[in-house]
Amino acid sequence: MQRLLAALKEGNRLDFLLLAVSGLALGASFAAGATLPADPAWVAVALCGAPIIKGAAEGLVTEFDIKADVLVSLALIAAVAIGEIFAAGEIAFIMQIGALLEERTVAKARAGIERLVRLTPRTARVVDGGAEHVLPAGEVRVGQTLRVLPGESVAVDGVITAGRTAIDQSVMTGESLPVDKEPGDEVFSGTVNQFGAFDMRAEKVGQDSALQRMIRLVESADAGKARIVGVADRWATWIVVGALACAGGTWLVTGEVIRAVTILVVFCPCALVLATPTAIMAAIGNATRHGVLVRQGDALERLAAVRRLGLDKTGTLTHGTPRVVAVESFDPAMDAAALLALTAAAELRSEHPLGRAVVAHSRAQGPGAPAEPREFTMLPGRGVLAEVGGARVLAGNAQLLEEHGVTLPEAMAEAVRRHAREGATAIHVAVNGRATGIVALADTLREAAPAMIRGVEALGLSTVLLTGDHEQAAHHVARQAGIAEVQAGCLPEDKLALIDHYQDGGQPVAMLGDGINDAPALRRAHVGIAMGGIGSDIAVDAADMALVGDDIAPLPHVVALARRMMRTIHVNMTLAMALNVGATALSMQGLMGPVAGALVHNAGSVLVVLNSTLLLRWAAHSGPAPAPVASRPATVPR
Numbered sequence: 001m002q003r004l005l006a007a008l009k010e011g012n013r014l015d016f017l018l019l020a021v022s023g024l025a026l027g028a029s030f031a032a033g034a035t036l037p038a039d040p041a042w043v044a045v046a047l048c049g050a051p052i053i054k055g056a057a058e059g060l061v062t063e064f065d066i067k068a069d070v071l072v073s074l075a076l077i078a079a080v081a082i083g084e085i086f087a088a089g090e091i092a093f094i095m096q097i098g099a100l101l102e103e104r105t106v107a108k109a110r111a112g113i114e115r116l117v118r119l120t121p122r123t124a125r126v127v128d129g130g131a132e133h134v135l136p137a138g139e140v141r142v143g144q145t146l147r148v149l150p151g152e153s154v155a156v157d158g159v160i161t162a163g164r165t166a167i168d169q170s171v172m173t174g175e176s177l178p179v180d181k182e183p184g185d186e187v188f189s190g191t192v193n194q195f196g197a198f199d200m201r202a203e204k205v206g207q208d209s210a211l212q213r214m215i216r217l218v219e220s221a222d223a224g225k226a227r228i229v230g231v232a233d234r235w236a237t238w239i240v241v242g243a244l245a246c247a248g249g250t251w252l253v254t255g256e257v258i259r260a261v262t263i264l265v266v267f268c269p270c271a272l273v274l275a276t277p278t279a280i281m282a283a284i285g286n287a288t289r290h291g292v293l294v295r296q297g298d299a300l301e302r303l304a305a306v307r308r309l310g311l312d313k314t315g316t317l318t319h320g321t322p323r324v325v326a327v328e329s330f331d332p333a334m335d336a337a338a339l340l341a342l343t344a345a346a347e348l349r350s351e352h353p354l355g356r357a358v359v360a361h362s363r364a365q366g367p368g369a370p371a372e373p374r375e376f377t378m379l380p381g382r383g384v385l386a387e388v389g390g391a392r393v394l395a396g397n398a399q400l401l402e403e404h405g406v407t408l409p410e411a412m413a414e415a416v417r418r419h420a421r422e423g424a425t426a427i428h429v430a431v432n433g434r435a436t437g438i439v440a441l442a443d444t445l446r447e448a449a450p451a452m453i454r455g456v457e458a459l460g461l462s463t464v465l466l467t468g469d470h471e472q473a474a475h476h477v478a479r480q481a482g483i484a485e486v487q488a489g490c491l492p493e494d495k496l497a498l499i500d501h502y503q504d505g506g507q508p509v510a511m512l513g514d515g516i517n518d519a520p521a522l523r524r525a526h527v528g529i530a531m532g533g534i535g536s537d538i539a540v541d542a543a544d545m546a547l548v549g550d551d552i553a554p555l556p557h558v559v560a561l562a563r564r565m566m567r568t569i570h571v572n573m574t575l576a577m578a579l580n581v582g583a584t585a586l587s588m589q590g591l592m593g594p595v596a597g598a599l600v601h602n603a604g605s606v607l608v609v610l611n612s613t614l615l616l617r618w619a620a621h622s623g624p625a626p627a628p629v630a631s632r633p634a635t636v637p638r
Helices: 002-009 013-031 041-063 068-081 085-104 112-118 210-224 236-254 257-267 270-289 299-304 313-317 336-346 353-365 398-403 410-421 449-458 471-481 492-504 516-524 537-542 555-588 594-617
Strands: 123-128 131-136 145-148 157-162 165-168 179-181 198-204 292-294 308-311 318-329 375-379 383-388 391-396 425-431 434-445 462-466 485-487 509-513 527-531 545-547
Touching (some): 236 257, 236 555, 257 555, 270 292, 270 594, 299 527, 308 313, 308 492, 313 318, 313 471, 318 336, 318 353, 336 353, 336 391, 336 425, 353 425, 353 434, 398 425, 410 434, 449 462, 462 492, 471 485, 485 492, 492 516, 509 516, 516 527
Parallel strands (some): 308 509, 462 485, 509 527, 527 545
Antiparallel strands (some): 123 131, 145 198, 165 179, 318 434, 391 425, 425 434
């Protein structure tokens, strides 16, 4: 009855009709007092076997697609024809269990595309003759002037013509901090204006904009990803041919149809069908215990074949938030602690992530909050101007000090360059018109990153850093984590092209990322792994697996687990085939009947399941841990 309701609910009229007819036939048989249908095995034959026969017939007739269901159908029909209902019911029941397990390992439809589409700005503020008009974003034309206010999304790609601001463009590049923009700089659709209003000239609109291009990338990225085909279905043609040859030959030689039917029964790939899904489900359970959510049923199969690991930087290898890593004073009358306190007071009302990080660091250094500034001015794209305790404080980039007539001493300029070489961002501080010092900030490397890199490389995987950040920051983080290959300044399409390059060269890639800009790469990679905690919903939706607690440490274990799972599947297959061959030999000699053959199937299926359950508690055995690598905080660009 449940199958009838499910078929009707899903709108599959043919399934519903077939099952309903089977039920009516059984009912009529009982009403007529027939003895044959009274066998309880008929229930399994009707409810489990009928869909198998239907599916096999459809595939064979419409596409000439020979799957394991073809042999199962032949065995079911033959067993029923000679009255061996128990054998037929047992085969149908086990095959449906295998199908159910496979369905349980298939991920549900994902909504990542829809979420990405919702990022698309709906309207744009067009400036025409000094007046502003709000139009649908799709009606913007190339060359029109747009005005973007603080907090608004940029509707199209273009170039700033007036105003200074800071843009959150993590959607496109994955950068953790807003990027300062001024006239002549490019801005992209979908990015968010953080501070000052600005005017821009539309350059790429509609389907040509950066966000729309990324949506199309995500939609098409998995087109080239290979899909895993069930083991039994991959070998189905040879299994069917072998079974028919053995059964037909035995019938011709002995003239006993029961021997031929027994061969078809024992040749059914029941244990083969269970070999893969039971191992996958056990391995998924193991991965879940280690904080890794497997969202695609065949993800672990694909992970076992991976030969290269691509890694995003910000938010993946690093925490994704800036922290103060150095405070240097170049005024003999002011030590580093006093410089930090003065800078924190100037940044107290700032909304910029760097300013907030300075305030947080100052509060963590000791009791008491930074002093309240008497005056405060936010200068988008430059920094802040504040009066603190009677002192006029400038805190921002070099252009801010230059515009206020402050000259940097050579020692301070060299310190800025030194931190820049390490990818750090320096806040320049001037007090009462004199350059005083710098506060250097950086995104910090995850503590588990170096050990994780060593772990996956010990398993034979090559690692590559794929990031939208600039060369200095990328190479600095790569050195800390122990990654030899770096690809910096990557837009989403660049990451996609690099993954294609590696995979076309015979190196299946697993991509680990967290941002919206990583979604196309996560889709295209052989296996996509997302940071499930801080990662965007779109990245998680695009991925095959997710690190629930943003802990990258279990990644080597999961790779080793995937390979162990494949070995378990191969053992299961060998065991299943050995039982089939042995049972076939006995059947050809007349030493085993259909019922005994069905029991052998049960025994093989139980052994396969028991072997698979060993994966639930499996743990990789590693040798002595490599010597730890000294780690300094990773950095992020201004």
